[in-house]
Amino acid sequence: MKHRIVKEEMVFNYTELTAIEQYLTQKEKDGLKLQKIENGRFYFLKSDHRKIRYSAVIFTGHSVKNDFITTCENQGWEFVCSYLDEMYIFRTQNSDAVEIMTDEKENFKTVAKRAFLQPGYITFSFYALFLLFKVIFFRNHFEGIIATDAEDCTVLMFVLLSFLQTAIKLLHFACWYQKSRKLINENKKIPFSDLKKAEKTAKIWNIINLAYPVLLLLTALFVGSGYSDITAVCWVCGIIFIINLFILLNEEAKKTKNKRKYAVFAFASLLAVLCIFTATQWSKGEYNNNFKELPYADSVPVSVADLVENTENCTNKIIKSKATRFGQHYKFSSVYKTDNEEEYFSIYYQVLISEHPWVLRDYVNLINKENDGKLIKADNNYGWNELYLNTHNYKPMQTGYAIKGNTVIVVERSELPDEVNFYKTAHEKLF
Amino acid sequence: MPRKSLQTLSEPMYYVLLALTKELYGTEIMSEVKRISKGRMSIGPGTLYTMLDKFYTAGLIKRVNSGLATKSYIITDEGKKVLKEEYERLKALISDGESVMEVLK
Numbered sequence: 220m221k222h223r224i225v226k227e228e229m230v231f232n233y234t235e236l237t238a239i240e241q242y243l244t245q246k247e248k249d250g251l252k253l254q255k256i257e258n259g260r261f262y263f264l265k266s267d268h269r270k271i272r273y274s275a276v277i278f279t280g281h282s283v284k285n286d287f288i289t290t291c292e293n294q295g296w297e298f299v300c301s302y303l304d305e306m307y308i309f310r311t312q313n314s315d316a317v318e319i320m321t322d323e324k325e326n327f328k329t330v331a332k333r334a335f336l337q338p339g340y341i342t343f344s345f346y347a348l349f350l351l352f353k354v355i356f357f358r359n360h361f362e363g364i365i366a367t368d369a370e371d372c373t374v375l376m377f378v379l380l381s382f383l384q385t386a387i388k389l390l391h392f393a394c395w396y397q398k399s400r401k402l403i404n405e406n407k408k409i410p411f412s413d414l415k416k417a418e419k420t421a422k423i424w425n426i427i428n429l430a431y432p433v434l435l436l437l438t439a440l441f442v443g444s445g446y447s448d449i450t451a452v453c454w455v456c457g458i459i460f461i462i463n464l465f466i467l468l469n470e471e472a473k474k475t476k477n478k479r480k481y482a483v484f485a486f487a488s489l490l491a492v493l494c495i496f497t498a499t500q501w502s503k504g505e506y507n508n509n510f511k512e513l514p515y516a517d518s519v520p521v522s523v524a525d526l527v528e529n530t531e532n533c534t535n536k537i538i539k540s541k542a543t544r545f546g547q548h549y550k551f552s553s554v555y556k557t558d559n560e561e562e563y564f565s566i567y568y569q570v571l572i573s574e575h576p577w578v579l580r581d582y583v584n585l586i587n588k589e590n591d592g593k594l595i596k597a598d599n600n601y602g603w604n605e606l607y608l609n610t611h612n613y614k615p616m617q618t619g620y621a622i623k624g625n626t627v628i629v630v631e632r633s634e635l636p637d638e639v640n641f642y643k644t645a646h647e648k649l650f
Numbered sequence: 651m652p653r654k655s656l657q658t659l660s661e662p663m664y665y666v667l668l669a670l671t672k673e674l675y676g677t678e679i680m681s682e683v684k685r686i687s688k689g690r691m692s693i694g695p696g697t698l699y700t701m702l703d704k705f706y707t708a709g710l711i712k713r714v715n716s717g718l719a720t721k722s723y724i725i726t727d728e729g730k731k732v733l734k735e736e737y738e739r740l741k742a743l744i745s746d747g748e749s750v751m752e753v754l755k
Contacts, residue, residue: 276696280703287699289720290676294695317680319696322662329700 225251225263231417233306233334234395236275238417243273243308245414253310256302273299274309276319277330291319305333327403331396387427391420547572569629579627583620586629595619659736665691666701667733673714673724676702705729 231239243253243261248270251263274296278287281304288298288307295316296309309319320326399409412420571582587594595618618631659667662683669682676698683693702723705711710729713721725733 278696278700280699282706283699283703286676286702286720287695290680290695290699293677294680296695317692318694321692321694322660322697322700324660325662325697325700 223265224254225265227261227263229259229261231259232412232420233277233330234392235412235417235420236277236306236330237411238414239275239308240273241414243275243310244271247271247273247310253299253308255300256306256308269312271310271312272314272316274311274319276307276309277305277326277333278307279305279329279333294319323403323406323409327399327409330409331399334395335392384427567631569631571627571629572625573627574625579622579625582627583622586618586620590618593618596621657732657735658739659732662691662693662697663701663705664733664736664740666693666698667705667710667725667729667736670705670711670723670725670729671733673722675720675722679723 229239229242246253246261246263248268250266250268252266252269253273254262254264256262278284280287284304291309292298295313296311296319299308299310301307395410402408402410569586571579573579573582583594618629620627620629622628665683665687666679668686669679674682676695679698679702680693680695683691702711706713706723708728710726710732711723712726713723715721
């Protein structure tokens with residue numbers, strides 16, 4: 220006869236060992252015999268309805284693992300399976316079988332240590348830290364530029380929420396730890412959560428997990444409002460969120476019996492987060508141009524002072540300006556009208572101000588790389604003349620840069636109108 | 651350092667080390683502890699092997715390969731030293747207590 224395997228997802232914590240034991244005992248009463256636990260999933264074999272006592276223990280003595288199992292079996296316990304080589308599940312029909320863990324103090328030390336290090340607590344923190352450093356530090360170091368508003372804000376929100384979630388979990392652990400320590404000192408048992416309490420805790424985690432994509436979504440919508448290209452993606456996130464909500468409410472109605480939907484919910488949340496990330500990545504490097512029509516010729520900014528003045532005159536909405544401890548970065552553009560009203564001439568600016576020479580150097584290298592190594596350095600008249608006029612060797616687009624003190628100015632001009640009648644010796648103004 | 655955490659033995663640890671003055675298997679250690687403590691102390695296999703792992707890591711006991719699936723354990727010289735120190739400490743506690751208890755009588 221072929222046995223039927225039943226799988227059930229159950230999110231559990233090592234501080235809820237009693238709940239696990241009660242859960243497995245209940246399953247056995249319902250005719251489901253535990254076979255194994257893999258990736259937080261319980262596999263049951265359909266069997267007879269039996270009254271079985273389960274014991275879930277945290278055991279980390281790897282060097283004596285086999286002897287431990289054999290001795291437990293000698294004491295009337297049947298070894299069922301282990302989870303991550305630290306949680307061992309035994310069962311027995313003998314109600315008088317000796318307790319596996321008899322020293323509460325020693326047991327508490329082991330459980331507390333494993334519960335603290337249980338995946339999901341610290342891993343999450345490290346993940347958040349990794350993102351923080353990856354995004355803020357490495358980007359600034361290797362690219363020399365600063366991420367756009369939407370990207371920075373969403374990533375920062377993600378990191379903060381990750382920390383918040385970890386902090387709540389750690390607080391929960393700390394409360395359990397304090398309570399346990401007090402009871403242990405009074406020679407009482409470790410207060411492992413029972414099934415009822417574990418279900419209540421699961422509900423709280425559900426709410427926290429729900430709040431997570433909500434806040435991320437709101438952030439993405441808020442910062443994305445200025446970017447038409449990600450609005451559609453934000454809508455997709457919103458739809459995913461509504462589906463999440465529906466699944467969660469449905470899940471709540473069924474208590475914690477069917478965890479499969481919870482896994483779907485978690486996956487959908489992850490998808491929502493990924494969508495937001497993708498959306499913000501799309502906005503990377505995008506900036507709104509200053510399409511204000513400016514007078515020709517004399518008003519073309521060529522000096523650092525001109526550029527700073529131009530920047531100050533523009534609002535945050537039309538200029539990308541970001542500052543970190545490494546420096547300050549501006550991106551903006553100007554459109555100039557020629558005498559012929561149908562002809563326009565655009566200049567795109569990027570200004571990086573930093574006290575760190577390596578930031579300036581890396582930034583120039585990056586821009587040079589982006590321009591296939593043809594970046595013009597304005598260290599002579601010819602350089603800037605070529606950038607603006609380029610009458611000798613005409614190219615439709617041209618990019619040049621100048622360094623003055625702690626400032627790098629990168630100027631990129633669009634195709635010049637034929638009848639260009641302005642010319643300023645930029646070098647004279649700059650240096 | 652593991653040895654440091656074992657400078658003061660807990661009551662079950664003390665009994666397990668006492669039992670291991672002769673070579674024993676896990677189940678035998680449990681029975682021996684019960685016998686030495688005259689039934690006052692009972693140790694579960696989980697607690698026992700958590701201790702054995704600590705003792706083994708600290709070099710207080712050694713495993714004896716008997717060719718069977720399970721291994722037997724026996725105290726080492728280092729273990730004997732720790733046990734003796736603990737015994738002296740407990741004796742001193744009793745001695746100190748006795749002088750006070752005499753007054754109470």
